[in-house]
Amino acid sequence: MTTATGDLRLLRVTKRFADTVAVDDLTLTVQQGSFFALLGPSGCGKTTTLRMVAGLEEPTTGRISIGDTDITDTKPYRRPVNTVFQSYALFPHLDIFENVAFGLRRRKVRDVDTQVTQMLELVELAGYARRKPHQLSGGQQQRVAVARALVNHPGVLLLDEPLGALDLKLRRQMQRELKRIQTDVGITFVHVTHDQEEAMTMADTVAVMNHGRIEQIGSPVDLYEHPATTFVANFLGQSNLVDGRVVDRDGDLAVVDVQGHRLGVPTERVHAAGDAVHLGVRPEKVAIQVAADGPDTSGCNSVPGVVLDSSFIGVSTEYLVRLPWAQTVSVVAQNITRDPRLVPGCDVVLTWDRGHTFALDAAQAIDDGVERLAAV
């Protein structure tokens, strides 16, 4: 087995199946010791990417390396990489101890007992060594799967939607657990998921994938605050996007004309080749005020609207507001002081900081990445 450590690098990796391109010219560096998430909808190529790193699929073209060692042609059982499978794939005929010991025994490592016991303690399953997998709950099986992979101290640990089969509450708990384990052992984790919340809470770096390509890479905060494509803007959280045209790019601030309203956006937040843009802002960055009060709109972006609907969520209230050109946007307001006049039919003014505005290339579909009901 190769004992390479270092950054995981994918260089121009492409994978074709028959006539579909699952992964398209992907170049990626995952820093050693980081928690990296590959986020995207099903069929975006994230699992294929993971399987290529594991050696379970062969890239059509491109190279994969860990540190200075090229592992593209290394057999899966010789790679310093272990996987936590989506279905856990625990061996049903072996008990928990032997499941965890499997990799160590294959490598003829000494003091298997000590290592397995330590690992079972780390995942808090010390008393379960002699049980069979089917005698454990889903969450416990998941922890066995993690222990079975981690005990080998791989250069990279791959996690293929490992929390997908768990219920919401257990999932939250396991997210914290995994994050704790990763911090403890300091091994590079590459986590594949379609759950944007999971990716954002756990990962240091998130790569958003769509159609076999990476849309954007960055820290969760970076991706959320500075989306560069409509897919990222819609897939990671929610965004209000309206069509506009850049009319002035003077200095730090660009001015975008949206149906006669001149709205400002920092030039560094304009990701468009031409002048046609989708102008966006996150719902919770928008303030909603009753128009009759004549709120002060100087120094920020503002548009008028009419409240269509409001839904009380507890920590916040979501308002659906109809803009003068019949488009509906969403505003999420913290429930600090609730204005009782904000009921459907009320004329309002929406204001938000120019710095929170972003502009995306209008060549992309405005609803790219919006989760549709059918997909849920």
Next chain:
Amino acid sequence: MSALAHVGGAGPAAQAPPTRRRSLLPYLLLAPGLLWLAVFFVVPALTLVSTSLFSGSLEAGYVLTWEFGNYPLAWSQYAEQLGRSFLYAGLATALALLIGYPLAYTIAFKAGRWRNVLLILVIAPFYTSFLIRTLAWKIILSDNGAVVEWLERLGVLQVLSVVGLTAPDRVLATPLAVVTGLTYNFLPFMVLPLYASLERLDPRLVEAAGDLYASPFTAFRRVTFPLSLPGVVAGTLLTFIPAAGDYINAQLLGSLPATAMVGTVIDALFLRVRDYPLAAALSVTLMVVVVSLVAAYVRRAGTEELV
């Protein structure tokens, strides 16, 4: 168990209170199966056992005299054939496993869209009579046929004849021919249970083994094979049991009395010599030995532990 006590203690069903009548329902549902077992298994088995304790002659008639001496007589006279039966059946089972496992594995994992076609091909021989197919092997293995010619040319025959499985210049009428016939005839009974257990196996487990540093061979030895053990146990039983009692192959492909198996002897004793007590004693012996072997084997394999 308590329901059983109810039934035993209850008078005629019509007088029983409603609760008891309800507890009879499972037994009514079981009745057809139990009746079938009673008529086609329990009664014949008891008849066979009692026949094995008869004495007399064909002319004077046989009567039940609790003649236990039939058993030592049968064992001393036919020990050779009994031993041969288990040897041939064992060899045939081993061969069927060696041929059947790769075949079942290929159908389950590698056949893709040909899977169903291959499965049908495995079963297809059943559409022809057992007797006809066995006779066909007589032609395949005939002295001037291609098989014998090639085996002779390659020196295989000479080697096998040293062990006593064949003659130096022929296969037919030798133990090898009988074992070949048995293997052939019971192969589908080996392949189908093997296929069923392999097909159920989650291929991701094999991937997981590879991910955990197991080479393809180790993954097979540590994961695939152990998980297919229920199929191996079922297949070997379904092959061994009928093979041990078979009387067609030894007769048609072997040469009597050199290759006679216990089935051949029982067949001759019942239908030609008409020594019913001795035939019955041999049958009971065969049954008891097979059941004990199977019980020991299943216990050892511990199939219930596997899943």
